[in-house]
Amino acid sequence: QAQLVESGGGSVQTGGSLRLSCAASGFTSRRICMGWFRQAPGKEREAVALIHSTEETTYADSVKGRFTISKDNAKYTSYLQMNSLKPEDTGMYFCAAQGRLYCPFVADNYDYWGQGTQVTVSS
Secondary structure: OOEEEEEOOEEEEOOOOEEEEEEEEOOOOOOOEEEEEEEOOOOOOEEEEEEOOOOOEEEOHHHOOOEEEEEEOOOOEEEEEEOOOOHHHOEEEEEEEEOOOOOOOOHHHOOEEOOOEEEEEEO
16 A cells, blocks of 8 residues: 655744655555645645656745755655745645556646645744
8 A cells, every 4th residue: 555654844934954755655656756745734735846756846836945845855855945035835735656657737637635734934
């Protein structure tokens, strides 16, 4: 059974940093793309950063230059380094995975999700 487990959320002040981790297990294919999504109260889940099976990355415009996604293929783990955090980055952050060459930008196209980790940025 494939599963994803996130860790690393927390509360920081504006300008602070956090690093999220997503450990994947139970996947039988190495061609897995992984992404990070976030959901604020009352809003839809939105893509933040994607790392494709090709190792290429895609970022939402709102986080470019501040967030970095990476992946350790040996550990089946992805990371989201978040710097210069802003109050609008607050939300529940979810890790997602899909057995595709390129990651979809739409949340509905993912079969595997973690339980989520809360990130709160105070001003």
